[in-house]
Amino acid sequence: MHADTFKLKVKPGKTYLLRMINAALNDELFFSIANHTLTVVETDAVYVKPIKTKVVLITPGQTTNVLLKAKHKSPNASFLIAARPYATGPASFDNTTTAGVLEYEQPNNANKNKKLPLLKPALPKFNDTNFAMQFSKKIRSLATAKFPAKVPRKVDRLFFFTVGLGLSPCPQNQTCQGPNNTMLAASINNVSFAQPNIALLQAHFFNKSKGVYTTDFPANPPFKFNYTGTPPSNILVSSGTRAVALPFNASVEVVMQDTSIIGAESHPLHLHGFNFFVVGQGFGNFDPSKDPAKFNLVDPAERNTVGVPSGGWVAIRFLADNPGAWFMHCHLEVHTSWGLKMAWIVNDGKGPKQKLPPPPSDLPKC
Template identity: 55%
Template sequence: MFQIQVKNVSRLCNAKPIVTVNGMFPGPSIYVREGDQVLVNVTNHAQYNMSIHWHDLKQFRNGWADGPAYITQCPIKNGHSYIYNFTVTDQRGTLWWHAHILWLRATVYGAIVIMPKEGTPFPFPQPHRETNIILGEWWNQDVETIVTQANKLGLPPQPSNAHTINGKPGPLFPRSEKHTFAMEVEFGKTYLLRIINAALNDEHFFAIAGHSMTVVEIDAVYTKPFTTKAILIVPGQTTNVLVKADQSPKRYFMAARPFMDAPITVDNKPVTAILQYEGIPNSVLPILPQLPVSNDTKFAMSYNSKLKSLNSPRFPAKVPLQIDRHLFYTIGLGINPCPTCQKGTQVVASLNNITFVMPKIGLLQAHYFDVSGVFRTDFPDKPLAPFNYTGAPLTANLGTAMGTGSVSCLSILQLNWSYKTLIFSAESHPFRLHGFNFFVVGSGIGNFDPKKDPAKFNLVDPPERNTVGVPTGGWTAIRFRADNPGVWFMHCHLELHTTWGLKMAFVVKNGKSAEESVLPPPKDLPPC
């Protein structure tokens, strides 16, 4: 049972009302087993309309449970409820849930932990204990007020006042000693950290002073284990790491700081939590880790190159080898006229020169009931107007950002076809595809070379993800099989860019049988 409630919370010496689930910040963790059917009854008591996204449970044939507002459902109004109904299939590991409307994700989020079926062991040493580490952000003011004011000006909202670990900024921030997450460990034991980046607008490096981490899973998919001093995790992603408590018994900082290698200002002050050995008093000062510098592109590219699917007989990597259709997507930023904005213009973002128009009815509902005038189905497979796709500085990337009138523009996919998508960007963007996992078969800096680069693709054991970071001034190639009928959202997971229109949706057509078709909508589907 999820009760959406407003509660007064204090951080950084500032108290304010925030939207929570069951009065918790972060919200409650959900623990399930692979194969479980899950029903979550969400009741909204807040002044905001609300929807919850389950990021990313493979809800085959039940897109009504996905949750993004005006994509698969209209939001839940104040005083109303909606039951999300999904089955956990072929997944194990760490995912998460969050609000998927406005900027309410700033406080409405939590972990989903999928345990293997009874009697099925992990493909790595059994940890002594598990701990959820959720990276987030905190604003001293009301987030929705900040966004509304920025939109009136036609400018970006102000950045957050602090980053958080499990809702707490840590002792490096003023009067925040009591708002510090700490975990106690026993010497010689191994611990599993389930790390989630729930931050709205920042990619993060994460490290633990004095300790190495062994990466064993990303986005609820097991990986070939490798050891690293730090990880890179972008908004929307999850990473599981094993940490052995084998250092001198002391207190050690766990810390995260933003990664940004484009000329954009970010808050570099690290958020910290504490890893504390059993029996060590709190008076012992913790040691800070050596995090990569904020623009360390070399580390970011090297780290991502080490991520590989396990691809074992038990956990095969089913990479599409034959491609039915090629998609070429470019990310652009532009300036559009805005008569209602104070400056007369506003920043907009686009995919293939198209800025997404949010509908007033759920796209899945419009698709299922064949409601006309809600969306078009001619989203282009390549940009409508060429521009400097990977140009730097960002001013070289101001491609034309065209609206689509009063309707959304969607792309039609055939069920069970395989697709390859190339995504180009001048600034780092974490891109998220709902409804499917995909394989990241290649990535690079600069423009894509169609003759040389495909020969470097990893088609054997590429990482399988639901969110991928597109490098600054570069490209990423992904492959996926469209085996899930319905309407599925694709968007940048930086809330700022999503607000500016950096999003689109796919319609995956029904198959020939009822088993390959969208289910009828539930009776309690929220009205628009």
């Protein structure tokens, strides 16, 4: 073990709170400590029903608090703290393991100079989608009087988003390696987001959206196909700066469906400005006639980032009670750079505290 490897020193019988955040740009991570059980008590700054687990899955940008109960007696060993990628896409990835060491305080300096054996945890296979799905389904809100789960029961606006990869025409005067001079792109509902030169929030607040963005983002994919089966023959995506405009306090449901275009892949989707409730998820194609009946509207997980399952779907609900312009995007940085993002424009409400405030007077000029 390298000299500067992180060491977590613990006392026998004590309980420790570990605050975890996945700061990786392009990797979802499995995390485990050899021979120890972790108790998940919080995700994305929201308390959850305690979950005992040997392995935690955490996607880029997610936070998770776990309780670590140290053994009652100092064991004659040290324990590897390990994290390595959960990866499902067709692209190559760095399948290395980052590591630290859990060490126990030894009584009366016993074994101080003795090299203790290092025990290693058993992590899932890098593409274990079943573990990822089962772990995600275990996360439930407390849903108590003190910490209620305020899940929107009625839905004002319903959306079905396909999420995944495709191809786009190569930029003018450039040569790309894809078929017919194309390049990889990522999209939601076949729209690859084009970054504007003027901030969406600025254009929205000053009513100068013309030429910056449009509010015609599609509520459904442009055409239906077997989303997790054989891809369609045409996998070209469009490009544009398109958003969805929502009235203040609208209750929104979004079903996000992974596609097998280029390859099925888990996509950690992050929503700015809101928490949402994960009311349902599953493998295969979402069935609007059967799956909504199975939604959990009692104690679903409340999050700001959720993994769209590889070869599957996830359904979320949120209340649009925060006026402004808010991105929703994949937390895999490379996918965001390829255009896997969109924006919600939440309009002002009628009350004085339901309006977007003006920019500060000392805001630097561009």
